[in-house]
Amino acid sequence: MVDKKYTPLKFPELKGLKGISDAVLETHFKLYEGYVNRANKLTESLSGLATQGEASGTNPVYAELTRRLGFEYNGMVLHEYYFGNLKPGGTPPGDRLKKAFEASFGSFENWLTDFKAVATMPGIGWAVTFQDPRNGWLSNHWITLHETNNIAGFTPIIVLDAWEHAFVPDYKANERAKYVDAYFSNIDYEAAQARLNVK
Structure with a gap:
């Protein structure tokens, strides 16, 4: 064995x-x-x-x-x-990552709004920005539990744990949006950019 x-x-x-x-x-x-x-x-x-x-x-x-x-x-x-992809104080998004957000969502702000919408949907799971290895496009997805809706072959670029264990008791179970804001104050965009495959 x-x-x-x-x-x-x-x-x-x-x-x-x-x-x-x-x-x-x-x-x-x-x-x-x-x-x-x-x-x-x-x-x-x-x-x-x-x-x-x-x-x-x-x-x-x-x-x-x-x-x-x-x-x-x-x-x-x-x-x-x-x-x-967490770091105390976080890091700002680099140029390559910003360009990837813009190419896929029109702007960084559009990506962020979309990601936060996914991250605050009811349910148990994860919010993930994936990159399509064929064309470099980014898209935001909800993963139920850990395995349902994972996109085969796509690269996770930004990953947020949306299970309650990630934020309770810091926040109430119905305060996930506050946790998501805290997450983004600690997001290490440099680590996320390093996962990016530039096309």
């Missing part, structure tokens, strides 16, 4: 975010580590079933564990993008 294990990334530089407390972040980091651990466990379990000759679509254990992969893996990866 091949031994494949992910190690949770650390984000000590995120202490002192404006409007997102260190206490909420610590809880959030532990939740993220849970996704990493479960992704590892799923990978190990599925590999074991394959080694034992039990990898079969008619095996309900194998089938259900496989269906769970998208939830756990995306829970891990989306959190890494989210933490990775």
Whole structure:
């Protein structure tokens, strides 16, 4: 059996975010580590079933564990993008990213309005600006849970966790818009720009 294990990334530089407390972040980091651990466990379990000759679509254990992969893996990866595009005080958008926003939305302000609209929709999930690798266009999407509506092959450029664990108890459950504003006061546009593939 091949031994494949992910190690949770650390984000000590995120202490002192404006409007997102260190206490909420610590809880959030532990939740993220849970996704990493479960992704590892799923990978190990599925590999074991394959080694034992039990990898079969008619095996309900194998089938259900496989269906769970998208939830756990995306829970891990989306959190890494989210933490990775935050920085105390944030950074302004660079020229390449601004041009990408303008090419896809007409202006940075149009992109921001659209993103905030997606981020404040009712539901459990994520708001993500994706880039189409074929033409470089950006588009904003809502991802339900972690896996539904992810766009295959597209690159996440800006990722916001819209689950309540990302902002409660700093804000009430019905105050996600305040959290979204706090998020944007800490957004690291330099990190987002580094994810951009310029066409």
